[in-house]
Amino acid sequence: xxxRVIIVGGGLAGLAATIKxxxxxxxxxxxxxxxxxxxxxxxxxGGINAAKNMKGEGDHPDIHVTDTLFGGxxxxxxxxxxxxxxEAPNIIDxxxxxxxxxxxxxxxxxxxxxxxxxxHNRTAFAGATTGQQLMYALDEQVRRYxxxxxxxxxxxxxxxxxxxxxxxxxxxxxAMNIWDREVKVFRANAVCICTGGPGMVFGxxxxxxxxxxxxxxxxxxxxVWYANGEFIQVHPTSIPGADKLRLISESVRGEGxxxxxxxxxxxxxxxxxxxxxxxxxxxxxxxxxxxxxVPRDVATREIFSVCVDENRGINGENMVYLDITPARSGKDGxxxxxxLGGVFEIYRKFAGDDPIQRPMRIFPGMHYSMGGLWxxxxxxxxxxxxxxxxxxxxxxxxxxxxxxxxxxxxANSLLSCIFGGFTAxxxxxxxxxxxPEEADESVYSDELKRQNAExxxxxxxxxxxxxxxxxxRELGQAMTAQCTVVRxxxxxxQLMDKLGELEERWSDIxxxxxxxxxxxxxxxxxxxxxxxxxxKAMAKGALLRDECRGAHYKPDFDLExxxxxxxxxxxxxxxxxxxxxxxxxxxGVEYDAKFKEAPAGTAPAAxxxxxxxxxxxEQQKRWSKTTLATWKPNAxxxxxxxxxxxxxxxxxxxxxx
Amino acid sequence: xxxxxxxxxxxxxxxPDSAPYWEEFExxxxxxxNVISALMETRLNPVTRDGKRVRPVTWDSGCxxxxxxxxxxxxxxxxxxxxxxxxxxxxxxxxxxxxxKFPVLRDLMVDRSPMFEAxxxxxxxxxxxxxxxxxxxxxxxxxxxxxxxxYSECMTCGCCLEACPQYNDSSAFVGASAIGQAYLFNMxxxxxxxxxxxxxEMMGPGGVVDCGNAQNCVRVCPKGIPLTDxxxxxxxxxxxxxxxxxxRQ
Ligand SMILES: Cc1cc2nc3c(=O)[nH]c(=O)nc-3n(C[C@H](O)[C@H](O)[C@H](O)COP(=O)(O)OP(=O)(O)OC[C@H]3O[C@@H](n4cnc5c(N)ncnc54)[C@H](O)[C@@H]3O)c2cc1C
Ligand code: SF4
Ligand code: SF4
Ligand code: FES
Numbered sequence: 001x002x003x004r005v006i007i008v009g010g011g012l013a014g015l016a017a018t019i020k021x022x023x024x025x026x027x028x029x030x031x032x033x034x035x036x037x038x039x040x041x042x043x044x045x046g047g048i049n050a051a052k053n054m055k056g057e058g059d060h061p062d063i064h065v066t067d068t069l070f071g072g073x074x075x076x077x078x079x080x081x082x083x084x085x086x087e088a089p090n091i092i093d094x095x096x097x098x099x100x101x102x103x104x105x106x107x108x109x110x111x112x113x114x115x116x117x118x119x120h121n122r123t124a125f126a127g128a129t130t131g132q133q134l135m136y137a138l139d140e141q142v143r144r145y146x147x148x149x150x151x152x153x154x155x156x157x158x159x160x161x162x163x164x165x166x167x168x169x170x171x172x173x174x175a176m177n178i179w180d181r182e183v184k185v186f187r188a189n190a191v192c193i194c195t196g197g198p199g200m201v202f203g204x205x206x207x208x209x210x211x212x213x214x215x216x217x218x219x220x221x222x223x224v225w226y227a228n229g230e231f232i233q234v235h236p237t238s239i240p241g242a243d244k245l246r247l248i249s250e251s252v253r254g255e256g257x258x259x260x261x262x263x264x265x266x267x268x269x270x271x272x273x274x275x276x277x278x279x280x281x282x283x284x285x286x287x288x289x290x291x292x293x294v295p296r297d298v299a300t301r302e303i304f305s306v307c308v309d310e311n312r313g314i315n316g317e318n319m320v321y322l323d324i325t326p327a328r329s330g331k332d333g334x335x336x337x338x339x340l341g342g343v344f345e346i347y348r349k350f351a352g353d354d355p356i357q358r359p360m361r362i363f364p365g366m367h368y369s370m371g372g373l374w375x376x377x378x379x380x381x382x383x384x385x386x387x388x389x390x391x392x393x394x395x396x397x398x399x400x401x402x403x404x405x406x407x408x409x410x411a412n413s414l415l416s417c418i419f420g421g422f423t424a425x426x427x428x429x430x431x432x433x434x435x436p437e438e439a440d441e442s443v444y445s446d447e448l449k450r451q452n453a454e455x456x457x458x459x460x461x462x463x464x465x466x467x468x469x470x471x472x473r474e475l476g477q478a479m480t481a482q483c484t485v486v487r488x489x490x491x492x493x494q495l496m497d498k499l500g501e502l503e504e505r506w507s508d509i510x511x512x513x514x515x516x517x518x519x520x521x522x523x524x525x526x527x528x529x530x531x532x533x534x535x536k537a538m539a540k541g542a543l544l545r546d547e548c549r550g551a552h553y554k555p556d557f558d559l560e561x562x563x564x565x566x567x568x569x570x571x572x573x574x575x576x577x578x579x580x581x582x583x584x585x586x587x588g589v590e591y592d593a594k595f596k597e598a599p600a601g602t603a604p605a606a607x608x609x610x611x612x613x614x615x616x617x618e619q620q621k622r623w624s625k626t627t628l629a630t631w632k633p634n635a636x637x638x639x640x641x642x643x644x645x646x647x648x649x650x651x652x653x654x655x656x657x
Numbered sequence: 658x659x660x661x662x663x664x665x666x667x668x669x670x671x672x673p674d675s676a677p678y679w680e681e682f683e684x685x686x687x688x689x690x691n692v693i694s695a696l697m698e699t700r701l702n703p704v705t706r707d708g709k710r711v712r713p714v715t716w717d718s719g720c721x722x723x724x725x726x727x728x729x730x731x732x733x734x735x736x737x738x739x740x741x742x743x744x745x746x747x748x749x750x751x752x753x754x755x756x757x758k759f760p761v762l763r764d765l766m767v768d769r770s771p772m773f774e775a776x777x778x779x780x781x782x783x784x785x786x787x788x789x790x791x792x793x794x795x796x797x798x799x800x801x802x803x804x805x806x807x808y809s810e811c812m813t814c815g816c817c818l819e820a821c822p823q824y825n826d827s828s829a830f831v832g833a834s835a836i837g838q839a840y841l842f843n844m845x846x847x848x849x850x851x852x853x854x855x856x857x858e859m860m861g862p863g864g865v866v867d868c869g870n871a872q873n874c875v876r877v878c879p880k881g882i883p884l885t886d887x888x889x890x891x892x893x894x895x896x897x898x899x900x901x902x903x904x905r906q
Contacts (some may be wrong), residue, residue: 108796140782242694517672
């Protein structure tokens with residue numbers, strides 16, 4: 001077969017796509033800014049979901065679909081979620097065949113455990129390093145194709161731009177060798193962007209330092225839509241390091257960990273010397289029933305608000321104590337060690353302190369972006385799944401927006417990355433068969449000229465007063481304060497202005513390094529510009545979306561809920577029934593009866609609840625839409641909203657009784 | 658406490674062909690900081706201890722949680738990950754040097770591509786038939802999974818090679834990490850179909866016979882991989898393999 005494919009990014013998504021393309025006999029050029037084996041996917045600890053029902057619980061891909069859609073508050077295009085969940089068991093089997101050292105049952109079968117957002121043991125895992133193990137399995141298969149000369153790796157090459165022809169079709173890429181700054185252009189009939197999440201836009205996050213989001217931003221600035229950018233998942237408990245935020249599992253709270261701050265924020269005593277009377281166990285006070293075990297998003301918001309809104313963090317910093325010491329948790333040290341040893345190890349290694357002796361210091365950490373490059377949810381009508389709105393340009397993995405909706409369920413992203421890659425691969429093979437034409441040489445030389453000019457411009461930035469790394473800190477602080485846990489329009493408006501200001505100040509950076517070998521200061525400065533751009537997509541989406549959904553929490557627009565006693569079954573309300581009929585007509589489907597009819601004998605809905613459901617339906621009609629951002633030079637992005645494909649299930653409200 | 662400082666002595670090198678030199682930095686101390694955050698601090702204002710404005714230091718890093726293998730360097734003479742090296746546990750001044758067994762690209766960053774080449778050499782993969790749904794894999798006994806898991810944590814950081822007296826740019830020795838991987842894949846039910854190829858490689862020049870059994874590797878591996886066990890096991894496999902080959906001839 002003639003034609004080449006370029007894949008940018010060698011995390012799980014990129015490697016999965018590479019394997020599929022190479023398997024079809026099509027040569028692949030694989031680009032990654034670090035050796036692919038060091039991609040961020042190695043960080044995933046928890047596991048990967050597949051409803052294999054190995055524990056006799058009646059688990060089924062149908063239930064996996066429902067959990068995923070509900071968890072994502074119905075913002076994911078449903079046929080895709082359906083396909084992903086159906087395919088998940090096969091993916092696990094394949095990974096097992098590739099040699100992933102998954103944990104086993106005594107008989108030697110794959111073991112599964114329970115994760116957030118589901119009642120089933122659905123998560124396969126390999127010790128505490130599942131992501132690393134999956135990465136290595138795929139990396140090894142790619143190395144096999146590399147040895148067979150079907151894959152050529154360009155490691156330490158940074159993606160700069162897509163090469164687009166006069167008709168706007170993608171014909172290849174421009175990339176830079178970060179060892180010597182050389183820019184080259186590469187031909188391809190199809191390109192796939194698999195460059196992972198944008199954690200660095202938030203300064204510090206649980207992501208790797210390579211996760212700048214710059215590649216996504218670059219193609220966004222070239223006309224690809226950026227979708228659902230405002231949906232950013234924040235993990236409630238991470239260790240706030242000077243360099244990054246490291247994840248601490250929620251199991252610590254499950255085992256009796258208590259969250260507190262000193263009553264007097266200026267209290268400088270060693271925490272073990274602060275008596276209970278001088279401690280504010282704010283979760284226990286505010287939520288007497290659930291205490292420290294309030295749901296993840298509630299815990300995140302409360303901790304955030306104590307530190308950011310009330311300025312009551314430890315030493316005025318964004319930190320609270322998570323106390324699992326035997327004295328305060330009432331648990332035996334040895335038992336704790338046995339159950340939480342792995343978590344304690346991380347804390348001991350990186351915080352240099354022992355959680356059994358002294359309370360941990362934690363803070364919510366930006367963790368995952370549900371939003372990303374727009375790719376088509378359907379095949380047909382000129383569309384191809386995993387393809388962006390730019391012909392010839394595909395995308396897969398955390399960098400695209402599909403599968404998870406407004407919030408991601410734990411252990412679903414490794415799955416969506418691999419599934420996305422496996423979907424993109426064969427589609428690119430088909431695409432290049434029907435698009436074999438070669439582009440004109442001038443298309444490439446023009447792009448090369450453009451990129452070299454851009455590099456020269458940045459290298460020449462040496463008279464200003466700004467430091468790129470300091471400016472990046474400011475960006476991170478502004479984004480974390482206004483665009484993570486709690487969002488308010490006033491703050492978001494200020495944030496948009498701040499981003500404009502940072503963009504201006506960017507031109508005043510002194511790169512302070514014009515040398516050739518591995519010039520990180522220069523490369524980072526270039527990427528910082530793109531980070532600021534991407535931040536605008538996130539902040540503008542958050543500003544315009546006047547509701548609460550999934551990870552996007554805007555208290556000023558929260559629907560007022562009736563009293564607990566007045567809550568009922570949504571299927572008993574007229575508003576909901578009418579809404580479902582409308583959806584069925586619109587999507588040309590008939591949903592399963594269980595989504596529409598409450599079991600016989602269910603109490604009728606109280607008037608207050610009827611009222612609530614009317615408002616809720618209005619909210620759905622207005623906001624269960626995909627946000628699409630279009631980049632504008634020197635301005636704020638344009639935003640439009642598009643309907644979500646809801647062919648599997650009607651949305652249902654999030655009601656905790 | 659407030660003005661506690663961290664004193665770094667960094668071995669610098671402009672590029673692959675330039676001569677190394679030393680520079681000293683002093684940065685504010687923050688509780689729990691690691692070597693990487695100290696380095697990050699120098700970038701905010703790249704001025705040496707004696708007030709000279711210099712180019713920011715270059716180093717390699719990724720995950721910052723000791724799982725990607727990127728950030729290896731010599732810290733006070735010992736090969737280790739700079740992300741998990743906490744400043745408070747180190748003697749000051751802290752001396753940072755690039756690995757000596759690999760070509761320096763710039764400052765603290767080296768080229769470890771020979772390690773990835775070695776993985777090709779020993780066919781460190783499971784030769785699956787294809788990626789289509791072909792049903793489940795063979796069952797694996799949990800004890801064997803535990804044994805395999807130890808080796809599957811190798812993050813190609815290169816600490817074991819830096820510490821090894823037998824590994825250097827003039828020898829062909831694959832080094833401890835690759836031997837560990839050969840052992841891992843020889844254990845896998847499908848991976849072992851390539852066992853003969855791997856053992857051929859291990860028998861030849863640069864194979865397991867080049868190991869002088871100095872055991873430095875196992876002492877420095879940040880993941881605690883029992884490398885010397887793998888070296889012994891592969892040594893045994895190679896002996897058997899040699900006998901088999903002789904008999905076949
Ligand atoms: C601490 C942590 C724990 C997690 N745990 C879980 C879990 O238990 N279960 C789960 O399902 N998910 C988990 N996740 C999420 C999951 O790890 C990620 O969503 C997933 O690994 C992303 O994979 P990817 O292939 O899209 O991108 P990545 O693995 O980030 O790969 C991106 C690739 O793109 C390359 N790249 C980036 N920019 C450029 C550029 N400009 N030019 C060239 N190449 C570039 C990189 O080098 C890399 O090869 C976790 C995330 C974190 C942070
Ligand atoms: S045992 Fe010694 S000689 Fe052998 S690999 Fe380890 S360090 Fe090198
Ligand atoms: S064996 Fe250990 S020291 Fe050697 S490369 Fe692997 S993880 Fe690093
Ligand atoms: S940065 Fe990944 S191991 Fe240190």
